[in-house]
Amino acid sequence: MPQLPGVNSNGASAKDGAQTTGSFTLKSGLAQMAKGGLVMDVTDAQQARIAEEAGACAVMALERVPADIRRDGGVARMSDPKMIKEIMAAVTIPVMAKARIGHFAEAQILQALGVDMIDESEVLTPADPEAHIDKSQFKIPFVCGARNLGEALRRIHEGAAMIRTKGEAGTGNVLEAVRHAKTINADIMAAKKMDDTQLAVYAKELRVPVELLKKTVDMGRLPVVNFAAGGLATPADVSLMMQLGVDGVFVGSGIFKSNCPKKRADSMVQAVTHYKDPAFLAEISEDLGEAMVGINCDDIKQKWAVRESHPQQKKA
């Protein structure tokens, strides 16, 4: 029988009579409750309500959707706390917000605001050239982007409770999300064929503890919930990613940059649950109006997916 991510098998149980908060079981548990769901980028309370009405399982509060960050250029930072608070007040579903890679002070502020999950995101301008946030220090869960198994396990080792593909956000092009999901799957398949000695070498190459790699091999999947993100624009994109084995999806610019956001939001949410039913997908894909225009990944000036901070980048 396959194991499932996050099911606690050791430790992490409540001490006698005491109440435990911020445990990894609780953090990964929130991600598990999002499974089979769609997390939608929203920039104000009204969009948040549209997302909730459509059946989104959470919203990502941010000032500018990735497509606008690309258009505007400049440094992209954590959103205005006021706008995040307005969104938190507008909906009952979980609210996520983004912090810059390595910017633990932004993450502390978001935790103080009471957001339900933090996305340490390559969509914002990285703040630390060497390190990501030490996520194990926080009481609330983090989701982080990954392009391959090594990157995913490095983030999990730092304390991430959830992984998503990086894709190429703000492009409306699903190509990179597909690449990342398939690479993670292929890396795990390759690791499953290795013996203990080979796994030790591979773990070293990936810069992760061998125990974490072995756990992944045993489970045959990432040991935390894994979503698709970055460039999904249609119900078919959602179905494609779900069939590649992800647990749910993030949709950013794809909804509110299309010309019929409410309807598109509705149909993309339906697509996550009914991804195996092409006849139903045909029905809900009808007459959605134009999707966001989209950008070919080869034409973009800045590839966000390559943003990962690690010590090796340090210049002498």
Place this chain on the structure above:
Amino acid sequence: MGSASTEVHVGVLAIQGAFAEHIFSLQSAFELLLATDHDIVRGKTLRVSEVRSPNDLEGLDGLVIPGGESTTMAKFLLRNNFIGALRHYIRPNDGQPAPAVWGTCAGLILLSDHVLEEKEGGQCNIGGLPITSTRNTYGRQKESFEINIDVNPILGGEPIYNGVFIRAPGIQSIDSDDVTVLASIPLEHGAKPVAAEKARLMATTFHPELTSDTRWHRFFLLKVITPV
């Protein structure tokens, strides 16, 4: 492999949320029941399937409504009168025996007869359990907690259990004498009921599917199998 009479068929509502975790826990629980040679399960097999549309309810001996986002699930249930099909499944009026149904977290909200602070138009309930509940009773994610809860002896095993409460709902009141409280937060933390049952329906505000202790799933399976 079991014939129709020996196969126990349980469905897990698979709209959104932790349905895969419940399927895994049900299978583990059943294996443990078989391994301990429990009389009621001897010679039986378990089939667990995902329920995504009203047709999937056909022939199920029991149903689990998992945790997830209750607003998300409600949205799906309002399409194609899925909600009507569920109400009919839970309370059959055609002489069929009532199935065993278990709701966790969001599932408890859906099974509650009353939900306080209901948002206008956005929600719908299946109902059936005469309790009054509230969403996100303890607050946001940073207030999520684990605690040892006091368990009713009818569950068997240890009198305490590690309850995992994630943005959990609360049971504000038990509205009928035929409801049994199955677990409570300990006295020093307020003694609130966190699990309840009435006949074939049960509900928990916490997440047994996120722990490796399968006693809640075993309790539910025995309820499914035991004839009314």
